[in-house]
Amino acid sequence: MQINFSGLRALVTGAGKGIGRDTVKALHDSGAKVVAVSRTKEDLVSLSKEHPGLEPVCLDLGDWEATERALGNIGPIDLLVNNAAVLLPEPFLEVSKEAFDRTINVNLRSVIQVSQMVARGMIARGVSGSIVNVSSIVARAPVANLTSYSSTKGAMDMLTKIMALELGPHQIRVNTVNPTVVLTNMGKQVVAYPELAKSIKERTPLKKFAEVEDVVYSILFLLSDKSAMTNGLGIVVDGGYLAC
DSSP states (O other), X not given: OOOOOTTOEEEEESTTSHHHHHHHHHHHHTTOEEEEEESOHHHHHHHHHHSTTOEEEEOOTTOHHHHHHHHTTOOOOSEEEEXXXXXXXXXXXXXXXXXXXXXXXXXXXXXXXXXXXXXHHHHHHTOOEEEEEEOOGGGTSOOTTBHHHHHHHHHHHHHHHHHHHHHGGGTEEEEEEEEOOBOSTTHHHHHTSHHHHHHHHHHSTTOSOBOHHHHHHHHHHXXXXXXXXXXXXXXXXXXXXXXX
């Protein structure tokens, strides 16, 4: 199945590392013009060298006003991947205001803000579009020490349904991908808890964690017209974890 995004412009948040970085590369290789958003300038510099023609935007999405300034006039976007996230592990009884607020602002509030800007542009232009929100299996299954992160991902899954409901009449589709642990820098924070990592892998029928490309391929499918009737749903990339 060939997916071609020629003539389309995509925006990817959290583009500097992991899933976001590989999504940018895959979109670029599939013909899209890509706006890559990351708060780490060095990551954007190296990414731009690897893939000339990208539009890098250095931005902390946790800052509402800065996001408005940086992306308010970004121009027409056809495809959006809300991937940016922070993971700040804390036991429930030790959740701090600072960590919770930071997690909410980056993982959830920025999704609303960026999606509003992009969707308004699509509606004004009278074009269809696709938005993919990168969620997690912890939106659907509790995992200890991830109170803030899990709460934002659970909220993201419902936000996605609401967006799909309200934006669908404008021919804008909104879906999620819900991966298990992926061994990116963020995923390594989870496997730093050996017992937790062991329990997740043992419950997974395929007995392994996901590769970055497993998630990227699902994102590309949901962005493309190959999934033209998929809206308000999630592709679970978990090796069967939630089936058990």
